[in-house]
Amino acid sequence: MPLSSDALSPDALLEDLARPGELLIVQDLDGVCMELVHDPRHRRLDPAYLRASRRLEGQFAVLTNGEHEGSRGVNRVVEAALAGQTDPAAEGLYLPGLAAGGVQLQDRFARVSHPGVSTGEIAFLAAAVDQLRGALLERLPALLPQLDAQERAAQVEAAVLDNPLSPSLNLNGLFAAVEGDVGRQQDLQQLALELMGHLLEQAAGAGLGEAFFLHLAPNLGSRGGSEQLKPASAGATGTTDFQLMLRGALKEVGLLVLINQAIARRTGSAPLGADFNVRTAPHDHPSLLELARSAIPPALMPRLVGVGDTITSMPAPGGEGWLRGGSDRGFLTLLQELGEVFGTANRVVLVDSSGGAVDRPSHGDGTLAGLTDPEDPLRIDASLPGGPQQYVRLFQELAERRS
Incomplete structure (x- = not known):
């Protein structure tokens, strides 16, 4: 409209x-x-x-599902933008507000806190990153046979986001590798759902069943408490980001x-x-x-x-x-x-x-x-x-x- x-x-x-x-x-x-x-x-x-x-x-204030800190956090982008000009910590040029959907709080001097988050939850999230990398390396050869081992490793490195509070899979690069092949793009989406589902099952087994949820972006709203996948189609890529996030x-x-x-x-x-x-x-x-x-x-x-x-x-x-x-x-x-x-x-x-x-x-x-x-x-x-x-x-x- x-x-x-x-x-x-x-x-x-x-x-x-x-x-x-x-x-x-x-x-x-x-x-x-x-x-x-x-x-x-x-x-x-x-x-x-x-x-x-x-x-x-x-x-x-910012309000993002991304993160302030980590190797892919926006603080690294701020530092790169100001490199050779000024120290963002000294000048207070970091972006204040909430990241990781609201659990990572930062002021403009990059003083970060995690209100309401336990050390056990942070430890589980940290271990999830290596699991996602290993699972993708194992499963991608069947979906991307045209890539050699080195190319697949590079794709995995780009796809697994080592966010401290919201480890994620980003399929943008993988989708580009199979551009125009909607069937394989949908297969990649289903693989991402499967891998994230395994993490949620592990969390439940560790007594953290109520600690996390899966955020999909873009999505088609929620049904029964779960966000709904937007399937890849000929006209749109659909869901490309799969984030394991803390409840709340x-x-x-x-x-x-x-x-x-x-x-x-x-x-x-x-x-x-x-x-x-x-x-x-x-x-x-x-x-x-x-x-x-x-x-x-x-x-x-x-x-x-x-x-x-x-x-x-x-x-x-x-x-x-x-x-x-x-x-x-x-x-x-x-x-x-x-x-x-x-x-x-x-x-x-x-x-x-x-x-x-x-x-x-x-x-x-x-x-x-x-x-x-x-x-x-x-x-x-x-x-x-x-x-x-x-x-x-x-x-x-x-x-x-x-x-």
């Missing part, structure tokens, strides 16, 4: 957000401020964007954590409690909304801006209804609902991430096909068809106006 008639142009969005008043921008990373790539180690950030984020201190590591829960912290910084008091975190919070939308309504005084609620790129919508089989998902949908929807409850003019901003190396629906034709639908309760207030480059320019200008 096309954008609604009252949607803001990028210029109008900038003018709207530059108005005085308490503001909190909650922003995804991959596909928003940097292009999507097959290998996270090849991501690039604009140093000017990092400096703009510092000028917006207190008004800006949901962006919509992280949104309340960030709001709670923003109010605490401004007033000295946290309305949801100083120790409020995603592991102890409710995990469903109605409960999160009611918690915010009951505990946060309306006068303290900042105006919220949610920025993401990953939402999906497809017709349900049989043409009855829609299958909606995407890793940004939950927090963007809750942010919109909070605006309605608190009477704040919250904004949902969608960035076009189709220009990167990963196949995503484009905003270029003026529609949001594959992203939303005519009955979608999530309203997009502004679309940025120019992708991360356009967003970064807008972000820099906003920082100049508000600092």
Whole structure:
């Protein structure tokens, strides 16, 4: 469906957000401020964007399913962007906010904590990485016989993401190796589901059955408590990221954590409690909304801006209804609902991430096909068809106006 008639142009969005008043921008990373790539180690950030984020201190936080730390964490991308220019730790140029869906908290000096996470859970996640590598090396020859051993090893190294709190399989490179072969792409998706399923079974056997869940991106929403795979097709790659994540590591829960912290910084008091975190919070939308309504005084609620790129919508089989998902949908929807409850003019901003190396629906034709639908309760207030480059320019200008 096309954008609604009252949607803001990028210029109008900038003018709207530059108005005085308490503001909190909650922003995804991959596909928003940097292009999507097959290998996270090849991501690039604009140093000017990092400096703009510092000028917006207190008004800006990231909320990502990726991670701050680790060999593929965004902190390595920050350091690469500023290499030879400045020390990001000394200048406070790391990106503050929540990673790993909400269980990895960082300030702008890269001081990292893991509220609510046990040492046993961290140890299990660390061991999962080697298991995934070994299993892929064993199973890939049957699926990718055209590659030699060295090529398969390189693919495994790129596919297994050694994130400390969310070990993952990223199929982008493997999909590229079988480009155009939808059958084998779907076989790779099923293999990833199988390997992650084995990890969940092991966790249950170790007494950690309630500790983890499997996050799929993009996905087609949840059914029975499990996120639904978006199968590869001739028109779209479907699900490419399979993340073993800690229970509670949901962006919509992280949104309340960030709001709670923003109010605490401004007033000295946290309305949801100083120790409020995603592991102890409710995990469903109605409960999160009611918690915010009951505990946060309306006068303290900042105006919220949610920025993401990953939402999906497809017709349900049989043409009855829609299958909606995407890793940004939950927090963007809750942010919109909070605006309605608190009477704040919250904004949902969608960035076009189709220009990167990963196949995503484009905003270029003026529609949001594959992203939303005519009955979608999530309203997009502004679309940025120019992708991360356009967003970064807008972000820099906003920082100049508000600092």
